[in-house]
């Protein structure tokens with residue numbers, strides 16, 4: 001076989017074959033799916049425990065982790081405990097229906113990202129003197145995939161009256177639940193997916 005013929009064989013017959021096989025694999029592989037698509041969720045929080053707290057929170061995930069952003073208004077200046085809670089139910093007037101912090105077996109309450117702390121522990125958000133809090137948290141251990149144990153869809157996000165001390169059990173002594181939102185099962189309409 002002449003070198004030029006060999007080159008043509010590889011280029012025009014084998015290469016397209018591999019491209020087809022590889023793209024078929026990518027479409028069927030869950031792993032490929034997780035690392036190439038952006039998943040999003042958005043919610044409007046509801047005030048709880050007679051608070052006046054309002055705001056929107058957005059969740060975006062491309063690859064490992066979930067980027068949580070948002071703007072909260074009508075909240076007292078200072079630090080406020082911020083967690084993913086296990087149950088997607090904000091219906092109780094005091095937010096108790098959201099259940100405990102989202103956690104894995106054996107985890108205890110702690111700071112965001114610390115070894116052995118609840119997977120749903122996100123630390124505190126800080127409100128300024130105008131009663132506004134900007135949220136911008138990268139939660140490396142969470143995901144937006146209902147087929148995985150790190151999934152937060154169908155769970156809730158809760159903001160507390162006072163600061164989470166990041167150590168007291170079982171929830172950091174952060175007081176009443178003043179805002180709550182259920183993380184939707186469906187992708188946000190503003191999804192960047194094309």
Ligand SMILES: [Cu+2]
Pocket residue numbers: 081082083084085158159160171
């Ligand atoms: Cu909480």
Ligand SMILES: [Zn+2]
Pocket residue numbers: 083101108109110118120121170171172
């Ligand atoms: Zn916790």
